[in-house]
Amino acid sequence: SRAAAHVDKGGVHHVVPLPAGDRRFAGRRVDVSALRHVLEVDVERRRCVAEPGVTFADLLNATLPHGLAPAVVPELEGITVGGAVVGCAIESTSFRYGGFHDTCLDYEIVTGTGEVLTCSPEREPLLFGMIHGSYGTLGILTKLSFGLIPAKTSVQVEYHRYTNGDAFHEALLARCADATVDFIDGIVHAAQRWGGITMILASSGRSQNSSASHFRVPHRSRTLA
Ligand SMILES: Cc1cc2nc3c(=O)[nH]c(=O)nc-3n(C[C@H](O)[C@H](O)[C@H](O)COP(=O)(O)OP(=O)(O)OC[C@H]3O[C@@H](n4cnc5c(N)ncnc54)[C@H](O)[C@@H]3O)c2cc1C
Known part of the structure; x- marks a missing residue:
């Protein structure tokens, strides 16, 4: 098939039109639906490491008990942290923090040739700067870390x-x-x-x-x- 492979993260999608009727979804499926875990909440350093399929609802359930929250939380609770980076999500704190990707510290990416790259502002900065808004065209995001801010009641x-x-x-x-x-x-x-x-x-x-x-x-x- 000449159709490009597409990322299937499972759960709810917010791309328009939705997968069922869109020919972009006709190609091979890259199943990343298992990548939905919060790996670490570092309360001291106010940092979180998560897999891309973690929804903001699940992320907040992991961080709020520590009095912390992501600096940018998209309105729809089913949006995932990976989708927010790759699809460039913003929200009502963005006048101060930018997009969710602006709060990110590093990404782990699997490229089309199977290479696993870690990028950050210091390491592979060009790749790091291009992942947001790339809609899965540069590689599969498999892990990311990002900053947290204090949350109140x-x-x-x-x-x-x-x-x-x-x-x-x-x-x-x-x-x-x-x-x-x-x-x-x-x-x-x-x-x-x-x-x-x-x-x-x-x-x-x-x-x-x-x-x-x-x-x-x-x-x-x-x-x-
Ligand atoms: C009704 C509606 C309301 C919305 N509200 C807001 C809002 O309040 N604020 C806001 O900023 N945005 C909003 N959006 C846009 C939304 O933030 C983006 O569409 C976001 O990308 C959705 O993320 P998702 O987790 O649902 O990912 P999906 O919709 O499943 O995927 C989005 C894109 O990211 C790619 N992708 C997903 N995961 C990965 C991965 N692991 N590696 C590589 N590529 C990947 C997909 O291929 C696709 O191109 C809204 C969209 C809709 C339809």
């Missing part, structure tokens, strides 16, 4: 409404520069309806700000079947 959420883009952008830039803000989301509902959501990690208790909502972060998140 609650988030304080504020929703702000704006009637035009200029006011929205001005507020957005101010929030990005505000060191107390941990998460930022923006939603454009219509030309006159712009919404900005800011969230601040909080230890516990209710906020002093009466316009803010306060949510406790569940320590065990639901895992997709």
